[in-house]
Each structure stands twice: as structure tokens, then as C-alpha cells.
Amino acid sequence: MTRPPQVPVSEGSPLRGALLWGALSVLVAPRAPLPLTAAAPARLDLAVMPLGEPVVVLGEHWLAGEAVAIAVCLVPGLPLGVAAAREFAVSGRGTPLPYDPPTRLVTTGPYGYVRNPMQVSMAGAYLVLGTLDARFLAAVPVVVAYGAGLAAWHEGEQPAGRFGAGWADYRRAVRPWGPRLRPVMPPASVYVDAGCSTCSEVGRWIAARNPSGLRVLEAGDHPGGPRRITYERADGQAFQGMAAVAHVLTHIHLGRALAGWFLLIPGITRFAQLCADAFGYGPRAVPAGPDRPGPGQARAPAERGKRG
Structure with missing residues (x-):
């Protein structure tokens, strides 16, 4: 045999x-x-x-x-x-x-x-x-x-x-093999609280990078009243906190996108969010109506926080 x-x-x-x-x-x-x-x-x-x-x-x-x-x-x-x-x-x-x-x-x-x-x-x-x-x-x-x-x-x-x-x-x-340095992305929005000093700085940092297909909007204008930085796509998908930050990075350029994709690995996103919360960047209430500051404005020092 x-x-x-x-x-x-x-x-x-x-x-x-x-x-x-x-x-x-x-x-x-x-x-x-x-x-x-x-x-x-x-x-x-x-x-x-x-x-x-x-x-x-x-x-x-x-x-x-x-x-x-x-x-x-x-x-x-x-x-x-x-x-x-x-x-x-x-x-x-x-x-x-x-x-x-x-x-x-x-x-x-x-x-x-x-x-x-x-x-x-x-x-x-x-x-x-x-x-x-x-x-x-x-x-x-x-x-x-x-x-x-x-x-x-x-x-x-x-x-x-x-x-x-x-x-x-x-x-x-989009090419089949040679990656673009800057992406071609469908429309999306990121909502940032302009009344929080650190959050507004994050919003200005994002806008200064001219992200592809991404609008930076005031969190108080969001109908759902988000308590964290919120990223939304035109198809209705939404992400908050560090997951939102990770998705925002994918709109800037390939180097930032690689960091964003790493951050989106299951388990790592949650760990990053726990770290952010521990350092004071946890959820916060965003006022609506006349008490809500407009874009570029800030709350009184007693109400200002660094969480967003």
C-alpha cells in the first residue's frame, strides 16, 4: 500500500x-x-x-x-x-x-x-x-x-x-491598487459642541484639515441632542465618542485613516473611550434654544468643561 x-x-x-x-x-x-x-x-x-x-x-x-x-x-x-x-x-x-x-x-x-x-x-x-x-x-x-x-x-x-x-x-x-493620499468620501457630518472650549478646538482642528466630504456642525443643532462628539453619514449611520473621532480621521488623509482604522478595531475603541472618559472627556449635556451658544462662542467659565 x-x-x-x-x-x-x-x-x-x-x-x-x-x-x-x-x-x-x-x-x-x-x-x-x-x-x-x-x-x-x-x-x-x-x-x-x-x-x-x-x-x-x-x-x-x-x-x-x-x-x-x-x-x-x-x-x-x-x-x-x-x-x-x-x-x-x-x-x-x-x-x-x-x-x-x-x-x-x-x-x-x-x-x-x-x-x-x-x-x-x-x-x-x-x-x-x-x-x-x-x-x-x-x-x-x-x-x-x-x-x-x-x-x-x-x-x-x-x-x-x-x-x-x-x-x-x-x-x-478611485484606483484599484494605488491608494489615494486624500480620499473620495460620500457626504458625512460631525457634530461638535461649540460651547466647550476643548471641543470647539477639536472642531477647528478638523475643519482646518479640509476633510473630504465632511461638514463640521454645532452639536446643539442636532435633533437628537448628542452627549458626545457625533459622526453621521448620509445613510443614517451614526457613531459617538472615540468611534466618531476614528471615522473623522478617515476623511483627512491616508496616514490619519490608518490610525482611525486601528482605533476602530473592536475592543480598542472601547478601551480608548474608557481612557478618554477617565481624563474628563466623557458625555455632557448640550443646551438647546436661547441658552445654546452659537458656533465660535463659549459658555461662561463656570459652565465650561473640557469634555465633548
Whole structure:
């Protein structure tokens, strides 16, 4: 009887982590906390890999390789992967999978900078891994070929039929591979309390950066009476506090956007908000009517706070 071929795995497989964990974890649980998102695939891999014998033979250092896979593939790939998958799920009401495509055209988040953020991030991950092992560089042209071939063909057929002129305009404005330094974003608004000195400074800082598609408005004019800085999109999605700040950063330029996407990772947003609250930037009441100062004005010193 012929023995099945063996695949030695001496140090785990960072390549497997890059291919599966980065996409699978986000698609299955896009809102899960970061530690759980990283731990679940790792636990599954630890349980399944030993069952692969005799086809897969684990070396004595495979656990060390597993740790390297998590450190250099899974965790660094999460910010952009989470941001891209989140936009598909939240804004597009779908997934990147062909059998469950978005029902709305997604042009927000990473898609305001580049049309193929998932392929771009994967190619970038392989380039980084290439500094550890040159063999990973061979995967870069494979990713590019897939994106420029199959994905581009699918892009040209499906979105054009579903989204028509909107897709054509977006395709002309945003490149498939070379990220823009400044995004093309649909309209959105950020509401900032002009009666709070620190909050008004934040509002002026945002306006001075000339954010793409973003209006800076007075919080007192918001019908819902927000108690934190509030970011709203034209489709009705709203975010408050540090989540709002993170979304605002994505309207400025690519460098700020990377920080915003990192801040939007589940778990990190909550931790950042707890820190902000602890330093006095928690919720506050915004007066309405005649007691509300106009933009550029401030309350009396006794009422002024640094929270917003």
C-alpha cells in the first residue's frame, strides 16, 4: 500500500495564517473583541493541526511557528481587514464573498482610498513577511494576478450591473491598487459642541484639515441632542465618542485613516473611550434654544468643561 505524501510543518505556517485568519476571522465575527478574534483561529489551529498526521507532520518547533504566525500575520492584518470587512457588512449589507455581495455600493472607509483594500493589504503583508523569508515574496505576484484578473473581471461585471452610474463614477475616482493620499468620501457630518472650549478646538482642528466630504456642525443643532462628539453619514449611520473621532480621521488623509482604522478595531475603541472618559472627556449635556451658544462662542467659565 502506497503511503500518502507527507507535508512537513516544522515551524507552523505563517502563510496559512495570512490566507485564512485575516479574512475568516473578520467575516465570521466582525464585531468580536480583538483578543477573541485572534485567539479563536489560533485555538482552532492548535486543535486541528495535530490531527493531520500522517499527511502533515509537525516539527518540534511548530508551536513557536504558530506564535510567529499570530504575531506577524493575524494581528497586524486586523486593522485594515476589519475596516474593509466592516464596511461591507455595515455599509454594504453584505460580505466580500461572491454568493453574498453587498446590496449597496461601498465607497466609505478604506474604499475611499483604494478599490481593492483587501488584496492590497494581503500583498503588503507578504512583502513584510518577505523580510523574514524571501519565499513569501513569490506570493505577491499571485495576489496581484488574482486582483488584476479574476477580481477585476468580477468587478467589471457585477457592480456595474447593480450600481450603474454610481459605480462608474467611483471607479473613475478611485484606483484599484494605488491608494489615494486624500480620499473620495460620500457626504458625512460631525457634530461638535461649540460651547466647550476643548471641543470647539477639536472642531477647528478638523475643519482646518479640509476633510473630504465632511461638514463640521454645532452639536446643539442636532435633533437628537448628542452627549458626545457625533459622526453621521448620509445613510443614517451614526457613531459617538472615540468611534466618531476614528471615522473623522478617515476623511483627512491616508496616514490619519490608518490610525482611525486601528482605533476602530473592536475592543480598542472601547478601551480608548474608557481612557478618554477617565481624563474628563466623557458625555455632557448640550443646551438647546436661547441658552445654546452659537458656533465660535463659549459658555461662561463656570459652565465650561473640557469634555465633548
